[in-house]
Amino acid sequence: MPLPLPQPQVAIRAATPEDLPQVMEIESLGFEKRWGHFEFKASLEDIFLVAEDREAGRLMGFIVACCCRLTRRGMILRLAVHPDYRRQGVARALLEAAFEELRRLGLSEVVLDVDVVKGGAQKLYEEVGFQVAEVISLCQEDEEESFYVMRRPL
Template sequence: MISTEVTSGTQKNFDLGPEHITQLRALESLCFEYHWTEEQFRLGLEKKAFFVLGYEEQGMLIGYLAYSIVLDEMEVLNLGVHPEFRRKGIGRALMHDLMRRCREMDMKRGLLDVKESNIPAIGLYESLGFVQVGVRKNYYPDTREDALLYDLNF
């Protein structure tokens, strides 16, 4: 049995590629009701339309962060953490890694959207300095929920 506690030295962040799609899709199905297809992941990763950071503990993918880069802007597309490992700092670790990379690449701005009911994610993003700048009404296809739009200047 894998411990649900994140312990020092047993976890790592790494870049995911097309060879990780099976693991990525399995994790995503645990995290969200609405899933990207294998083809969406494959095309995005192979054509570098987006990138994915993974968080592994004891050989198991337990978190991921998908993002895109256009010119000097980064957009968070998806952030998912295995339900048994939530509220342990994994999402924050992935976001910190991404923000560090963005600063190294001289990105100017970070963008994301989040379901208005996702209070834990909103708390995370706001604690990292993201500021709400707008709302997209009925944005999410699975729930027709509004998306809150967030912005961060690096």
């Protein structure tokens, strides 16, 4: 059962090419290693949802997910919320909407990677039902190079 949207003026809908400049602005505020226009344009073919503040006429956040045909698993590839709208339940609502889309594709599990140093994001994922399945360390001395693989049934 999807959670109620954080505010009544918030709409979650499929991204369009016109959303890409705002998506890329949110991306630039959320990540150091950024996706470029090409990745986002290609993602319009996948599950690519945006949360829009209809009153203000601006995007609050976005999520990109896809179906891995080989493993029959859903994957969350990208999630970010504009700093102006954080801690209002927007990411949680985007995740729930993406789960719904993945269930519609007949998938029964969703996975994602999260950097070990991103404690806030990890807490968010645990709250919506993900559990750490594996820890991957690319460099043993540097925690910043480590990430968790998290899984959740759909």
